[in-house]
Amino acid sequence: MVDVPALFATIVAGIGIGxxxxxxxxxxxxIYKVTGVLNFAQGQLALVGAYFVAIFAAPSxxxxxxxxxxxxxxxxxxxxxxxxxxxxxxxxxxxxxFRFFIGEPVLSVxxxxxxxxxxxxxxxxxxxxxxxxxxxxxxxxNWSVPLPFGTEISGPFAIGVVLSLVVVIALMVFFRxxxxxxxxxxxxxxxxxxxxxxxxxxxxIIIAWTLSITITAIGGILLAMANGGAGFAIExxxxxxxxxxxxxxxxxxxxxFLGAIVVGLLRELGRFYVEDFVGAGFAEILPLIxxxxxxxxxxxxxxxxxxxxxx
Amino acid sequence: xxxGEYFTDYxxxxxLFRWRTQRIALVLGLPIPFLLPFVIGGGTLNLFAQIYIxxxxxxxxxxxxxxxxxxxxxxxxxxxxxxxxTSRMLGTGAGLxxxxxxxxxIAAGVSVAFGLPAVRVKGFYIAISTLALQFIAEWFxxxxxxxFIHGGVQQTVPVDVGLxxxxxxxxxxxxxYFLALVSMLVFALLSLNFSRTGIGRSFRAVHENDLAAAxxxxxxxxxxxxxxxxxxxxxxxxxxxxxxxxxxxxPSFFTIELTLQHYVMLLFGGLGRVWGALLGVAMxxxxxxxxxxxxxxxAPDATSxxxxxxxxxxxxxxxxxxxxxxxxxxxxxxYLRKWPYAY
Numbered sequence: 001m002v003d004v005p006a007l008f009a010t011i012v013a014g015i016g017i018g019x020x021x022x023x024x025x026x027x028x029x030x031i032y033k034v035t036g037v038l039n040f041a042q043g044q045l046a047l048v049g050a051y052f053v054a055i056f057a058a059p060s061x062x063x064x065x066x067x068x069x070x071x072x073x074x075x076x077x078x079x080x081x082x083x084x085x086x087x088x089x090x091x092x093x094x095x096x097x098f099r100f101f102i103g104e105p106v107l108s109v110x111x112x113x114x115x116x117x118x119x120x121x122x123x124x125x126x127x128x129x130x131x132x133x134x135x136x137x138x139x140x141x142n143w144s145v146p147l148p149f150g151t152e153i154s155g156p157f158a159i160g161v162v163l164s165l166v167v168v169i170a171l172m173v174f175f176r177x178x179x180x181x182x183x184x185x186x187x188x189x190x191x192x193x194x195x196x197x198x199x200x201x202x203x204x205i206i207i208a209w210t211l212s213i214t215i216t217a218i219g220g221i222l223l224a225m226a227n228g229g230a231g232f233a234i235e236x237x238x239x240x241x242x243x244x245x246x247x248x249x250x251x252x253x254x255x256x257f258l259g260a261i262v263v264g265l266l267r268e269l270g271r272f273y274v275e276d277f278v279g280a281g282f283a284e285i286l287p288l289i290x291x292x293x294x295x296x297x298x299x300x301x302x303x304x305x306x307x308x309x310x311x
Numbered sequence: 312x313x314x315g316e317y318f319t320d321y322x323x324x325x326x327l328f329r330w331r332t333q334r335i336a337l338v339l340g341l342p343i344p345f346l347l348p349f350v351i352g353g354g355t356l357n358l359f360a361q362i363y364i365x366x367x368x369x370x371x372x373x374x375x376x377x378x379x380x381x382x383x384x385x386x387x388x389x390x391x392x393x394x395x396x397t398s399r400m401l402g403t404g405a406g407l408x409x410x411x412x413x414x415x416x417i418a419a420g421v422s423v424a425f426g427l428p429a430v431r432v433k434g435f436y437i438a439i440s441t442l443a444l445q446f447i448a449e450w451f452x453x454x455x456x457x458x459f460i461h462g463g464v465q466q467t468v469p470v471d472v473g474l475x476x477x478x479x480x481x482x483x484x485x486x487x488y489f490l491a492l493v494s495m496l497v498f499a500l501l502s503l504n505f506s507r508t509g510i511g512r513s514f515r516a517v518h519e520n521d522l523a524a525a526x527x528x529x530x531x532x533x534x535x536x537x538x539x540x541x542x543x544x545x546x547x548x549x550x551x552x553x554x555x556x557x558x559x560x561x562p563s564f565f566t567i568e569l570t571l572q573h574y575v576m577l578l579f580g581g582l583g584r585v586w587g588a589l590l591g592v593a594m595x596x597x598x599x600x601x602x603x604x605x606x607x608x609x610a611p612d613a614t615s616x617x618x619x620x621x622x623x624x625x626x627x628x629x630x631x632x633x634x635x636x637x638x639x640x641x642x643x644x645x646y647l648r649k650w651p652y653a654y
Contacts, residue, residue, distance in 0.1 A: 038435050040442075100630040106434050107382055108629050111574055114384075115622035118571055122618035130615070239446055242439050250435075279456035288443040292428070295440055299432040 009151040010272045011265065016157025018264020020226065022164040022257045023219030024237060025244040026171065027212040029256040032245070034188045034208035037098060037109050041117035042216060043238020048089070049217025050224035050234050051124045052082040054133040079221065086217040090210030098205065121235055134229035141225065156225040163222070167215060168257040175253070184208060188251075236284065240267070243291040249304020258302065263287045327503060344492055348485045357556070358600050360488045363495035364552045366592045369576050370502050370585065371545030377583030378511060379538030380518030381429065382438040385422075386573045388448035389543055391565035392418045393550025395452065395461045398468050398560055406475040407490075411551035418547020419540045426539035430532050433521065445567055452562040466560040487556055494552060498545055503585045505541075514538055518583075568618065572599070575625055581635030590636060 028042045039045075056078035097116070101109050141155025153161070175181040186194040187204040195201055223237065224230040244263045248255025271283035300306045318324040328334050348356055368390060375383045393414035400410030425444045428436055451457055453464055471482040474490070481490060505511045513534050516524040521531045554560055572595070580591020599617070606614045632639050 110438055112626055112629055115625035118618040119622035122615050125615035279454040281450050285447055285450050288447055291443050292440055295428040295436050
């Protein structure tokens with residue numbers, strides 16, 4: 001017999017983690033939709049978000065800065081500061097790197113983002129060391145929302161579900177009904193034509209990157225909250241996010257949201273039902289096997305635009 | 312082309328070594344690596360052996376990425392498969408050479424299996440499917456429950472093995488050095504010649520524009536899988552050699568960082584060119600070794616800056632000279648040839 005409460009609890013946990021993944025995944029598909037950059041450093045961007053909150057909230061940078069030299073910020077201030085860092089990082093990335101790779105072959109862009117991933121995680125490791133960094137109490141939501149069958153959804157997951165729903169709806173509205181959103185869509189569909197009509201491509205790229213990095217950083221922060229602190233394991237979400245966006249169709253924001261929920265469910269169900277037979281860690285591998293299946297069966301995903309190639 | 316040398320037949324025009332300068336360079340240059348063990352020793356010799364081994368892997372990557380244009384992000388996985396299979400085969404007493412060849416074939420098989428999505432998609436999708444392979448392989452080799460297949464998460468590779476059965480013992484560092492050198496030369500010669508065969512040319516056609524290649528009657532899918540098979544074999548083979556060199560197997564040697572390192576080597580040297588790959592491996596390996604030594608001596612806390620530096624190198628190389636050092640050297644040569652004139 002199926003143990004209904006346990007199954008329900010697993011599904012709730014899956015949706016919770018999936019919603020947090022959805023934030024990171026939407027960051028990915030936003031960038032791909034507008035600028036055509038496939039960002040393999042998405043997991044590391046989430047990592048940057050998670051660790052910067054820890055750095056701001058409890059400053060103990062092991063390099064250059066002696067202990068106690070930096071002011072300790074409160075939890076909420078640290079969050080805001082991290083989001084500001086995300087925005088700055090977006091501008092910096094566009095100015096310093098991605099400007100040079102407009103119109104370059106996909107190989108170059110993939111390698112550049114892979115290299116960026118190495119830079120981010122190496123630099124964070126240099127700043128704070130390779131260890132797990134616990135978040136201060138003020139940043140750990142220790143409440144939970146009760147649900148039927150005696151299960152409950154813990155604070156970070158609940159925030160994740162609400163926030164990712166808000167973000168996906170906001171992004172859909174933004175792209176459909178605002179002027180800036182239309183400009184972003186125009187730039188995405190034909191850069192040359194958009195430029196001829198007076199759209200500043202540079203500005204659209206900066207907007208896309210800052211939006212994407214901000215959403216991704218929030219996702220990383222929530223992931224860290226769910227674990228009680230920032231750890232380098234967040235890096236591996238990058239590959240899981242790729243599964244979600246491929247399933248949703250690369251350039252569709254709602255697709256990324258749905259894909260991430262499915263991947264989160266797959267992961268939790270795999271952890272609950274399969275891991276005992278195959279070995280620890282299989283929960284992270286199950287989405288990858290699912291990915292291979294999607295690529296062969298339905299490569300353009302649920303809502304992706306099918307590309308037609310001509311010589 | 313040097314002055315005063317003319318081709319009088321097609322044979323000499325098509326030769327690997329076409330000009331007198333090249334022949335002289337070959338005669339003078341080839342003995343140097345063979346004489347090296349008598350001059351240097353210890354760690355430096357190990358470093359050179361490692362350069363030769365990585366050169367084989369990077370040449371394999373060059374077949375897939377440089378010739379056929381498929382982005383493969385699973386260097387670590389292929390090398391791990393080769394290494395663990397070699398270690399398993401050595402246990403049966405078959406000898407080192409058959410063990411490495413079997414390891415290469417297993418890696419080639421896995422590589423083809425994960426290249427199968429190429430039937431429907433290309434580019435980015437192949438990149439993620441092989442990246443998935445990398446993570447699956449890391450999990451697989453760390454999993455105790457799969458020990459009946461890979462034979463244990465951590466393994467020691469015997470230091471004294473026969474090359475074929477129990478004949479020709481490979482026991483000392485120098486033996487491994489020569490084995491790696493000879494294998495590297497064989498694979499370098501093979502891939503130099505490979506790029507001039509019909510298959511090599513169809514790979515390049517697929518790389519340039521696979522739609523156009525299909526229109527011209529090239530079976531794109533078969534050629535891509537063939538590239539995966541050949542490249543996978545070379546990378547798996549080098550994984551086996553690497554296992555013998557380090558004498559100890561751990562999944563942490565074969566992570567995504569290794570993949571990134573090999574990409575730096577290939578891109579730094581020059582994508583799609585054998586000499587570029589060799590040059591890139593040598594330069595990046597020596598740089599990496601010195602960097603590690605420098606950081607270990609002066610700033611042990613900052614070793615995590617090495618990936619940062621590597622990433623920066625990749626981005627700068629791709630932005631400034633996407634064709635690598637070899638292309639830059641070619642430009643320098645042209646400049647010197649015309650000097651002091653500008654044309």
